[in-house]
Amino acid sequence: MTNDTNTITEDAQATSLSSPFIKELVKQWRAQDSHGAWDKKSNHDLIAPYIITKEMRRSLPIISDVDARTLQRIELFYNAVSMSIEQRTGVTAVPIIKMHHEGFGRLVLIAGRLVIHSRTMRDAHRFGFESMEKLLAEGEQLVEAGVEMIRAFPDIVNYNA
Amino acid sequence: MTNDTNTITEDAQATSLSSPFIKELVKQWRAQDSHGAWDKKSNHDLIAPYIITKEMRRSLPIISDVDARTLQRIELFYNAVSMSIEQRTGVTAVPIIKMHHEGFGRLVLIAGRLVIHSRTMRDAHRFGFESMEKLLAEGEQLVEAGVEMIRAFPDIVNYNA
Numbered sequence: 446m447t448n449d450t451n452t453i454t455e456d457a458q459a460t461s462l463s464s465p466f467i468k469e470l471v472k473q474w475r476a477q478d479s480h481g482a483w484d485k486k487s488n489h490d491l492i493a494p495y496i497i498t499k500e501m502r503r504s505l506p507i508i509s510d511v512d513a514r515t516l517q518r519i520e521l522f523y524n525a526v527s528m529s530i531e532q533r534t535g536v537t538a539v540p541i542i543k544m545h546h547e548g549f550g551r552l553v554l555i556a557g558r559l560v561i562h563s564r565t566m567r568d569a570h571r572f573g574f575e576s577m578e579k580l581l582a583e584g585e586q587l588v589e590a591g592v593e594m595i596r597a598f599p600d601i602v603n604y605n606a
Numbered sequence: 607m608t609n610d611t612n613t614i615t616e617d618a619q620a621t622s623l624s625s626p627f628i629k630e631l632v633k634q635w636r637a638q639d640s641h642g643a644w645d646k647k648s649n650h651d652l653i654a655p656y657i658i659t660k661e662m663r664r665s666l667p668i669i670s671d672v673d674a675r676t677l678q679r680i681e682l683f684y685n686a687v688s689m690s691i692e693q694r695t696g697v698t699a700v701p702i703i704k705m706h707h708e709g710f711g712r713l714v715l716i717a718g719r720l721v722i723h724s725r726t727m728r729d730a731h732r733f734g735f736e737s738m739e740k741l742l743a744e745g746e747q748l749v750e751a752g753v754e755m756i757r758a759f760p761d762i763v764n765y766n767a
Contacts, residue, residue, distance in 0.1 A: 601720065
């Protein structure tokens with residue numbers, strides 16, 4: 446099963462897995478595992494639940510409340526974004542996620558008095574990415590945008606009321 | 607039962623009840639009552655659960671999760687703050703409250719990309735005020751501070767990413 450297409454996909458996955466953002470995401474998951482239950486899980490397997498293909502999306506119901514596992518997936522993704530931003534700027538970024546009923550919610554990333562990222566969620570049930578590369582690209586883009594916001598408005602970040 | 611002290615207290619309560627902030631708070635509560643179950647409740651009775659004296663505070667346990675009624679009390683208070691800010695500035699302010707376990711949580715009031723108010727809660731179970739006047743004073747102070755923040759940083763409020 447090592448035809449050319451598979452080799453390319455595997456290479457791309459390996460590259461993604463060794464990126465700083467995905468490493469941070471893996472660290473967030475390992476930090477949850479206080480009993481070592483996931484010790485034998487590979488890094489890939491740990492974050493595999495983020496990969497939701499189009500076919501999987503279609504089969505996911507969006508009418509019930511978001512379950513704890515999905516919420517954890519969302520929270521740890523934004524924790525990884527926050528930590529990556531902090532590593533690059535030295536500024537603490539905090540995610541605040543407020544889920545309402547049935548997958549509707551709001552997420553903000555805050556640094557001091559600045560909202561560095563704001564997102565309204567309408568289908569949190571389906572929170573995921575089509576591929577490992579897309580997960581990485583989205584994570585990196587959020588980190589980059591967050592770093593830019595912090596550098597653009599240092600007075601608001603450091604504002605003391 | 608109308609000695610001087612009581613008369614003064616009643617006067618102060620009447621003044622508080624007719625203030626714009628308390629009127630807004632009452633409106634928030636009436637808006638929850640879609641079935642008219644509270645039609646016969648006076649404005650005073652509607653917001654009486656906010657009044658928590660020192661003696662009451664001491665008797666409130668703070669070891670369990672915050673119940674839905676307490677959370678609603680917190681949410682509607684900050685809704686009233688947000689609406690009052692909006693009325694004075696024309697800017698939409700949004701409260702986001704994230705409760706963790708056992709009364710620990712975080713509240714932010716956001717206008718555009720500006721955090722106009724930020725608060726860490728450590729005993730949400732006891733959310734309340736010693737008297738109607740203190741409820742009013744705290745509400746007005748939050749509104750005033752929010753209006754000032756919005757006026758100080760219009761670029762952040764109106765920032766479009």
